[in-house]
Amino acid sequence: MQCGMVIDERLRVSGNDSFPTNRGALCVKGWTSAELLRHPERLLQPLARNGRGKLTQVSWDEALQRIAVRFTEVQIKYGRDAAGLFGSGALTNEKTYLLGKFARIALGTANIDYNGRFCMSSAAAASNKAFGIDRGLPFPVEDIAQTEVILMVGSNSAETMPPLMQYFEQQRANGGKLIVIDPRQSATTNNATLHLKLTPGSDAALANGILHILIRDGLIDADYVHARTSDFERVKGLVATYWPAQVERITGVPEAQLTQAAHLFGKAKSAMILTGRGTEQQSQGVNNVLSYINIALATGRVGSPFSGYGCLTGQGNGQGGREHGQKADQLPGYRKIDDTAAREYIASVWGVSESELPKVGKSAYELLNSLGSEIKALLVMGSNIVVSAPNATHIKARVRKLDFLAVADFFLSETAQLADVVLPAAQWAEEEGTMTNLEGRVLLRQRAVAPPEGVKTDLEILCELGRRLGRKEQFAYENPREVFDELRLATKGALADYSGITYEKITEQQGVFWPCNEAQPNGTPRLFAEKFATPDGRARFHAVRHQSPAEEPDAYYPFYLTTGRVLSHYQSGTQTRRVQKLVDMNPEPFAEIHPSTAKRFGITNGAVVWLQTRRDAAQFKVKVTPTIREDTVFVPFHWGGAQAVNRLTNAALDPTSRMPEFKVCAVRIQTNIES
Numbered sequence: 068m069q070c071g072m073v074i075d076e077r078l079r080v081s082g083n084d085s086f087p088t089n090r091g092a093l094c095v096k097g098w099t100s101a102e103l104l105r106h107p108e109r110l111l112q113p114l115a116r117n118g119r120g121k122l123t124q125v126s127w128d129e130a131l132q133r134i135a136v137r138f139t140e141v142q143i144k145y146g147r148d149a150a151g152l153f154g155s156g157a158l159t160n161e162k163t164y165l166l167g168k169f170a171r172i173a174l175g176t177a178n179i180d181y182n183g184r185f186c187m188s189s190a191a192a193a194s195n196k197a198f199g200i201d202r203g204l205p206f207p208v209e210d211i212a213q214t215e216v217i218l219m220v221g222s223n224s225a226e227t228m229p230p231l232m233q234y235f236e237q238q239r240a241n242g243g244k245l246i247v248i249d250p251r252q253s254a255t256t257n258n259a260t261l262h263l264k265l266t267p268g269s270d271a272a273l274a275n276g277i278l279h280i281l282i283r284d285g286l287i288d289a290d291y292v293h294a295r296t297s298d299f300e301r302v303k304g305l306v307a308t309y310w311p312a313q314v315e316r317i318t319g320v321p322e323a324q325l326t327q328a329a330h331l332f333g334k335a336k337s338a339m340i341l342t343g344r345g346t347e348q349q350s351q352g353v354n355n356v357l358s359y360i361n362i363a364l365a366t367g368r369v370g371s372p373f374s375g376y377g378c379l380t381g382q383g384n385g386q387g388g389r390e391h392g393q394k395a396d397q398l399p400g401y402r403k404i405d406d407t408a409a410r411e412y413i414a415s416v417w418g419v420s421e422s423e424l425p426k427v428g429k430s431a432y433e434l435l436n437s438l439g440s441e442i443k444a445l446l447v448m449g450s451n452i453v454v455s456a457p458n459a460t461h462i463k464a465r466v467r468k469l470d471f472l473a474v475a476d477f478f479l480s481e482t483a484q485l486a487d488v489v490l491p492a493a494q495w496a497e498e499e500g501t502m503t504n505l506e507g508r509v510l511l512r513q514r515a516v517a518p519p520e521g522v523k524t525d526l527e528i529l530c531e532l533g534r535r536l537g538r539k540e541q542f543a544y545e546n547p548r549e550v551f552d553e554l555r556l557a558t559k560g561a562l563a564d565y566s567g568i569t570y571e572k573i574t575e576q577q578g579v580f581w582p583c584n585e586a587q588p589n590g591t592p593r594l595f596a597e598k599f600a601t602p603d604g605r606a607r608f609h610a611v612r613h614q615s616p617a618e619e620p621d622a623y624y625p626f627y628l629t630t631g632r633v634l635s636h637y638q639s640g641t642q643t644r645r646v647q648k649l650v651d652m653n654p655e656p657f658a659e660i661h662p663s664t665a666k667r668f669g670i671t672n673g674a675v676v677w678l679q680t681r682r683d684a685a686q687f688k689v690k691v692t693p694t695i696r697e698d699t700v701f702v703p704f705h706w707g708g709a710q711a712v713n714r715l716t717n718a719a720l721d722p723t724s725r726m727p728e729f730k731v732c733a734v735r736i737q738t739n740i741e742s
């Protein structure tokens with residue numbers, strides 16, 4: 068989430084009542100966030116390995132010089148693309164923009180990608196295919212309150228986006244209905260009219276089954292389909308074969324519930340579909356999302372009032388982070404790096420020739436998987452890869468094979484502990500910058516306090532490194548605003564057009580929705596009312612077949628393992644595992660197991676079991692709960708080392724988005740481990 072917060076000079080935090088997205092509400096992580104600004108473990112000086120391999124304090128000059136020299140050496144020896152960069156949806160727009168520019172012209176490497184690839188990349192790819200553009204929500208969050216029926220897929224927003232729940236509560240108070248599709252019962256499903264507790268990995272079959280019933284029962288908006296879409300007939304032909312009884316067998320969702328969901332959705336005056344990571348973080352993630360978008364299109368929802376399809380983007384700048392060029396195939400504003408006109412334009416903004424710009428690089432997992440082989444030096448900014456990447460034991464071994472690793476962070480994260488140089492970065496309240504929230508609304512975060520002495524901002528770090536690598540002119544910014552002004556120019560005329568946005572306008576309007584340019588000087592809160600961003604202006608249906616996840620339970624690994632989040636912790640836990648109040652709420656990870664499954668193994672609540680997959684094994688305390696399916700185990704991913712569930716997860720990638728399959732793999736439960 069991206070909440071409006073107020074922080075005073077004594078570092079007391081409160082919600083911003085007049086801020087339109089969270090309207091004063093904050094979750095427990097927001098309330099406690101200021102503790103991290105003056106935390107005793109905060110990094111306050113650069114660290115570098117000494118002769119005995121120990122991380123010790125060094126000056127900024129030495130740390131930066133070491134990075135510049137080592138990257139240069141590696142590139143001379145192995146070629147430009149041997150340098151890698153790993154960015155983050157936690158970074159401001161200015162930082163993501165500058166990190167992309169740094170990769171392409173200071174290092175000249177193709178290999179830059181970021182943790183958003185592990186986040187919403189499947190939803191982004193599906194939206195691009197169907198609508199020609201990807202903006203998480205193509206409408207303001209307030210619309211949620213006015214919608215008659217919401218179909219929420221694979222999102223536990225009651226725990227992951229608490230400040231958003233006020234809109235769902237209003238929707239319910241207005242008589243609206245909520246259908247949730249999730250293999251687990253959760254704080255979110257507890258408020259639902261209907262909960263479809265599907266088998267992990269069966270979303271496309273479920274969606275095709277619902278569309279089958281909508282067509283069979285005459286609940287399609289034929290005029291809309293005719294006027295605004297293409298390729299419906301192919302989808303109609305395909306879903307005709309998804310008989311409800313067969314869909315019940317694949318998904319475990321009773322036919323009566325499928326019909327109920329289809330009828331609720333199809334008959335409502337307004338209806339929207341929202342997806343979260345549950346359906347997206349799969350090797351079929353793009354197809355899963357497309358199969359739900361088909362439902363939204365067939366019923367004429369997309370672009371209609373209080374209706375449509377949206378992706379509930381997660382990280383602080385999950386939206387802006389995916390727009391401005393820290394992705395392997397992308398230049399600022401959603402421009403494509405293999406588009407000649409885009410290359411020429413951006414090269415002119417950056418003052419280089421088009422031929423100097425690298426080509427498409429490796430996607431996040433592929434980049435991490437080539438550490439030590441093709442990629443020899445890596446700079447990580449805003450991610451804790453050895454905890455959050457799939458198949459983490461393998462990735463950690465890869466990180467150890469690097470010639471050189473540099474990490475910029477606030478704390479000595481599990482990844483920073485492996486680094487050759489660690490740079491202490493400024494935190495959110497200590498620097499100015501813009502973030503784009505899940506609605507595509509660009510927000511300005513003001514600097515509230517000065518960073519502690521010895522700490523630099525990520526922008527300062529990139530500028531100093533850029534200059535040391537010989538790009539003095541291109542990295543001569545005085546402040547974040549100058550970077551933003553260049554970003555505005557770089558995105559002019561692009562899909563994510565920020566050219567008309569200024570810091571002043573953001574403050575005046577409480578945020579500006581992109582695209583914002585001469586034609587739309589006040590921004591664009593709602594997309595798709597008249598046309599889509601495809602060449603012919605029509606939305607596209609996609610005939611997607613259900614395909615099994617890369618791993619399905621078998622005799623040796625008989626259960627599904629799925630992973631996700633809890634309310635009290637954030638992501639890889641670097642920050643929240645350092646706040647006592649949050650640690651008290653959840654001191655360690657746990658494995659949710661159904662009572663009848665627990666009984667089969669003779670395990671009770673609190674017992675410790677080994678979970679073993681084809682990649683690795685790890686021990687977890689058991690939480691026996693009827694909220695999980697009998698065939699499924701759930702573990703949250705916020706802990707590192709031996710407690711990291713990503714040691715077990717499968718890195719099977721979606722062919723289009725390159726999203727790993729965090730949400731489904733096959734697992735074995737053992738009360739003691741065999742050798």
Ligand SMILES: Nc1nc2c(c(=O)[nH]1)N[C@H]1C(S)=C(S)[C@@H](COP(=O)(O)OP(=O)(O)OC[C@H]3O[C@@H](n4cnc5c(=O)[nH]c(N)nc54)[C@H](O)[C@@H]3O)O[C@H]1N2
Nearest residue numbers: 221222223227267268343344345381382631632634637638
């Ligand atoms: N407390 C907290 N809040 C957060 C974060 C955090 O770490 N902690 N992270 C932020 C970020 S970056 C993100 S991306 C968001 C993520 O927000 P969510 O998408 O809500 O989070 P998850 O818990 O990863 O997954 C959601 C649900 O997917 C379900 N699921 C698992 N397998 C399947 C499946 O096959 N199909 C379907 N339909 N559902 C399935 C899980 O049971 C889970 O309840 O949260 C943001 N907010």
Ligand SMILES: Nc1nc2c(c(=O)[nH]1)N[C@H]1C(S)=C(S)[C@@H](COP(=O)(O)OP(=O)(O)OC[C@H]3O[C@@H](n4cnc5c(=O)[nH]c(N)nc54)[C@H](O)[C@@H]3O)O[C@H]1N2
Nearest residue numbers: 157182186449450451455475480492630638639641704729
């Ligand atoms: N098993 C499993 N794994 C998952 C997921 C899942 O559902 N299941 N979800 C995936 C998703 S959706 C996501 S988004 C990723 C997130 O996982 P990560 O990419 O690891 O993200 P964070 O934990 O937020 O890591 C951010 C790190 O950068 C630091 N940091 C934060 N902000 C800044 C900044 O502005 N500058 C600098 N220099 N450092 C900063 C923090 O202190 C922290 O150490 O995890 C993915 N991994």
Ligand SMILES: [Mo]
Nearest residue numbers: 186187381382
């Ligand atoms: Mo995420």
